[in-house]
Amino acid sequence: MKTNIADIRRDYTKGGLRRRDLNENPLDQFRKWLDEAISSKVDEPTAVLIGTVSPEGRPSTRCVLLKELRDGQFVFYTNYESRKGSHLANNPYISLTFLWHQLERQVHVEGIAQKISPQESDAYFRTRPYKSRIGARVSPQSHPIPNRGVIVKSFMQESLRYIGREVERPANWGGYAVTPHRIEFWQGRESRLHDRFLYTLQADNTWTIERLAP
Numbered sequence: 778m779k780t781n782i783a784d785i786r787r788d789y790t791k792g793g794l795r796r797r798d799l800n801e802n803p804l805d806q807f808r809k810w811l812d813e814a815i816s817s818k819v820d821e822p823t824a825v826l827i828g829t830v831s832p833e834g835r836p837s838t839r840c841v842l843l844k845e846l847r848d849g850q851f852v853f854y855t856n857y858e859s860r861k862g863s864h865l866a867n868n869p870y871i872s873l874t875f876l877w878h879q880l881e882r883q884v885h886v887e888g889i890a891q892k893i894s895p896q897e898s899d900a901y902f903r904t905r906p907y908k909s910r911i912g913a914r915v916s917p918q919s920h921p922i923p924n925r926g927v928i929v930k931s932f933m934q935e936s937l938r939y940i941g942r943e944v945e946r947p948a949n950w951g952g953y954a955v956t957p958h959r960i961e962f963w964q965g966r967e968s969r970l971h972d973r974f975l976y977t978l979q980a981d982n983t984w985t986i987e988r989l990a991p
């Protein structure tokens with residue numbers, strides 16, 4: 778018998794979030810929650826859903842992995858000619874949603890994505906496993922391919938080409954750094970009376986903090 782999905786519900790009781798618990802800087806608060814997600818061994822703690830907007834104004838989301846937090850920016854890597862890449866070339870506004878189910882926590886970020894420098898992308902690319910580097914070279918991410926065999930064959934050929942050589946980063950693959958202007962921390966609470974705190978960046982580069990209704 779199929780479960781009625783409307784009946785799937787549970788109360789969130791892991792903890793609360795108070796104004797006095799918050800760091801004044803949302804990036805420090807984020808790092809604290811990320812560290813807690815990592816130490817709590819949640820699945821894929823760095824996985825984040827990113828939302829972009831098509832030239833027709835239609836939103837779309839997909840998951841990527843956060844690879845760095847630096848100078849107040851969130852960094853992830855992808856193919857610049859992918860669907861998300863073409864969206865960001867047209868409209869750099871982006872949203873990021875981290876969801877740590879096991880901690881009953883969510884962080885929602887809105888900001889602007891910019892490509893990082895080729896040198897920075899090179900430096901990260903060199904740290905990737907060999908097969909991932911080859912994979913980045915052969916995948917025309919988001920574009921139709923006739924069958925899996927085509928990409929497996931390219932992978933084998935490219936692997937042979939690079940035996941004993943440094944695998945070069947393809948120019949269409951690299952990082953984006955997201956500069957946030959809005960960051961919301963959400964902690965699930967009982968009876969759906971969740972705690973939400975919103976940080977908003979002001980013109981003088983300070984952040985305001987407001988509690989939002991659940």
Ligand SMILES: Cc1cc2nc3c(=O)[nH]c(=O)nc-3n(C[C@H](O)[C@H](O)[C@H](O)COP(=O)(O)O)c2cc1C
Pocket residue numbers: 821824838839840841842843853854855856859860861862918919
């Ligand atoms: C857990 C997880 C992590 C992923 N990490 C990345 C990533 O770091 N970079 C990336 O380009 N795609 C990543 N993907 C694949 C993307 O979700 C997506 O399929 C791909 O980037 C193409 O998206 P697009 O067609 O919207 O551009 C990941 C998927 C999952 C489920």
